[in-house]
Amino acid sequence: MSEAVRSTRSAAASSHVEAAASYRQTGRTASGRRIQLEARGLKKSYFKAGHEIPVLRGVNLTVQQGEFLAVIGQSGSGKSTLLHLLATLDGADAGEVWLDGMRIDNLPRRRRDALRNRKLGMIFQFYHLLPELTALENVLAPLMIAHGLWSWLRHRRSHVQNARRLLEQVGLGQRWQHLPRELSGGEMQRTAIARALAPGPAVLLADEPTGNLDQHTGAEIMQLLRSLNRQHGLTIVMVTHDLANAQQAHRVVRLVEGRIESA
Ligand SMILES: Nc1ncnc2c1ncn2[C@@H]1O[C@H](COP(=O)(O)OP(=O)(O)O)[C@@H](O)[C@H]1O
Numbered sequence: 001m002s003e004a005v006r007s008t009r010s011a012a013a014s015s016h017v018e019a020a021a022s023y024r025q026t027g028r029t030a031s032g033r034r035i036q037l038e039a040r041g042l043k044k045s046y047f048k049a050g051h052e053i054p055v056l057r058g059v060n061l062t063v064q065q066g067e068f069l070a071v072i073g074q075s076g077s078g079k080s081t082l083l084h085l086l087a088t089l090d091g092a093d094a095g096e097v098w099l100d101g102m103r104i105d106n107l108p109r110r111r112r113d114a115l116r117n118r119k120l121g122m123i124f125q126f127y128h129l130l131p132e133l134t135a136l137e138n139v140l141a142p143l144m145i146a147h148g149l150w151s152w153l154r155h156r157r158s159h160v161q162n163a164r165r166l167l168e169q170v171g172l173g174q175r176w177q178h179l180p181r182e183l184s185g186g187e188m189q190r191t192a193i194a195r196a197l198a199p200g201p202a203v204l205l206a207d208e209p210t211g212n213l214d215q216h217t218g219a220e221i222m223q224l225l226r227s228l229n230r231q232h233g234l235t236i237v238m239v240t241h242d243l244a245n246a247q248q249a250h251r252v253v254r255l256v257e258g259r260i261e262s263a
């Protein structure tokens with residue numbers, strides 16, 4: 001190894017160590033931004049008919065406050081699995097998930113559920129709206145769960161106002177009384193985005209949010225996500241197999257053989 005390479009490598013290694021030490025002391029990265037969401041050494045296997053299917057083999061990922069991060073990977077590479085672990089919807093075999101400086105994957109279930117409802121918004125490829133509820137009622141549902149029935153009833157007017165404002169913000173001001181089946185795919189995803197934003201989450205986790213939409217509608221949804229990130233500082237982690245969409249994020253990483261590589 002040449003001296004130049006050796007000194008560059010050791011400088012890189014020491015700056016990494018310094019960055020890690022600085023984060024441990026301050027919770028901030030070298031750029032001064034706060035770390036909002038972090039995966040440390042996440043491992044996850046599924047077992048099927050007695051066979052182990054290793055999916056995540058030690059995922060380390062750091063997401064800064066206000067960042068729009070895209071995770072790309074082929075179908076079956078474990079993107080949804082990773083997002084579910086970040087959202088604490090599923091448990092890892094090993095590793096930790098940290099949100100705003102607190103480890104969240106090992107919290108008691110009720111606290112974890114409450115924290116997820118309040119701080120982690122999720123959107124999915126197939127929207128997952130409740131079919132019997134209008135767009136407005138879908139957006140109100142997480143607020144009802146987060147506040148409990150009595151508190152929700154007491155503050156119903158302000159919750160409804162807030163939900164109407166969110167639907168307007170995502171471009172659905174005129175559609176709030178529609179049922180999901182009376183909405184287009186893009187409108188359903190907009191409703192799902194408004195629902196995810198209703199409790200005022202710290203992070204939006206998006207699983208292939210344009211995967212079921214035509215190119216034009218998908219581009220509109222990407223534009224909406226970008227503007228939520230830019231104008232409201234919303235931290236977004238989006239997993240996708242679509243490189244063109246991923247490139248609209250601030251940073252793209254790739255999930256390959258169960259680990260994160262920079263793309
Ligand atoms: N509940 C499950 N049981 C068994 N295998 C699963 C389960 N969920 C996902 N897998 C497998 O884990 C791998 C990763 O799945 P997934 O995270 O959905 O990938 P991606 O979202 O990147 O397409 C795939 O091989 C999939 O078949």
Ligand SMILES: [Mg+2]
Pocket residue numbers: 079080081207208
């Ligand atoms: Mg998936």
